Amino acid sequence: MVGSTLQSCIGEKERVESSASINVGDSVPKFDIQLSDGGLFHSRADGHTVKVVAFFDTECSDCQRFLPEFQKLVMRVRSQENRVDGVGVRCCAIAREQTTAEVADYWKANGFDIPYYAPGNRTLYHQFAQKTIPRVYVVDPKGIVIDVFTDSPVPTYDKLLLAIRKAAGHI
Numbered sequence: 001m002v003g004s005t006l007q008s009c010i011g012e013k014e015r016v017e018s019s020a021s022i023n024v025g026d027s028v029p030k031f032d033i034q035l036s037d038g039g040l041f042h043s044r045a046d047g048h049t050v051k052v053v054a055f056f057d058t059e060c061s062d063c064q065r066f067l068p069e070f071q072k073l074v075m076r077v078r079s080q081e082n083r084v085d086g087v088g089v090r091c092c093a094i095a096r097e098q099t100t101a102e103v104a105d106y107w108k109a110n111g112f113d114i115p116y117y118a119p120g121n122r123t124l125y126h127q128f129a130q131k132t133i134p135r136v137y138v139v140d141p142k143g144i145v146i147d148v149f150t151d152s153p154v155p156t157y158d159k160l161l162l163a164i165r166k167a168a169g170h171i
Contacts, residue, residue, distance in 0.1 A: 022128045024148055028053070028139045029127040033092070035115035036100070036107075041092045045143030049088035050167040052160065055125055055135040057096050058106035062151040066134040067093075067112060072157045074114045084161065087141075087168035092117060096125045096133050138163040 022029065028051065031043045043051060054070055056063040070093060077089045095103050095118035103118040117124075129135055136149040138160070147163035149155035 021126075021130065022137065022145060022148070024145055026145050028137065028143050028145055031124060031127070033094070033117040033124070035092055035117055036104070037113075037115045039115055041090060041115070041117070043139070043143075045139075045141060048141050049090055050084070050141060050164050051137075051139040052089065052091040052164065053128075053137045053139065054091070054093045055096050055128065055133050056093055057098060057133055058103060060133050062154050063134045066136075066154045067110070067114070069155065069157045069160065070136075071112050071114055073160050076157075076161070084164050085168065087164075089164055091115070094124060095119070097122050136160065138167050140167040 028043050028045075033041050035041055041051075043053065052073070054066075056067060058064070058067075070091070074091050077084060077091055082088060082090065091114070093114045093116040095116060097120065098118050099120040100118040103116055107113070107116070128137065132150050134149070134151060134154065136147075136155050137145050138147040138149075140146050146167040149159065149163075
C-alpha cells in the first residue's frame, strides 16, 4: 500500500508514507504555547507528567467525533486534580490551522472547555505531521511518544485513557 492515495478528513490528497513526521518512540518536538484558558503548555519532559497533544480542525467530521471524547478525558483529568491513577497529566488541543475566533465559536456551540491553542497556521502542526487529523500524541514523562492516534479509527476516551496509563508506566 506504500504510495497509495487516501482522502484525509478535509479532502486533501495525501501520500500514506509521508503523513507522519513524529512516530511512536520519537522525542516530542519542543514547544511552549499559551492556551485559551491562560495556562502555559510545555511539551518538554519534566520526569513526572504525561502529556496529551491533540491536533484538530472544527470543520473535520472525524475531529467532530473525536472532540467530545477528548472533552470527556479532560474532564476526568481535571476531576482528579490533573492526575490519572496518581500520575500527572496535561492535555492540550491545537488547531491545525484555525484561528482563535473560529475555535471559540465551535467550543461555545458545543459546550467544550478544553484548553486550546489556535495559531491560524500550520507551523506547529508541521513539526509533528504533514497531513491527517485528528492526530493525538501521548507522551511519557521522559518526552517519548508512546502512542499516536489518527482518524482510523478515531480515538475514544477509553483508548486515550489506556494510552495515558501505558505512558505512566514509562516513568
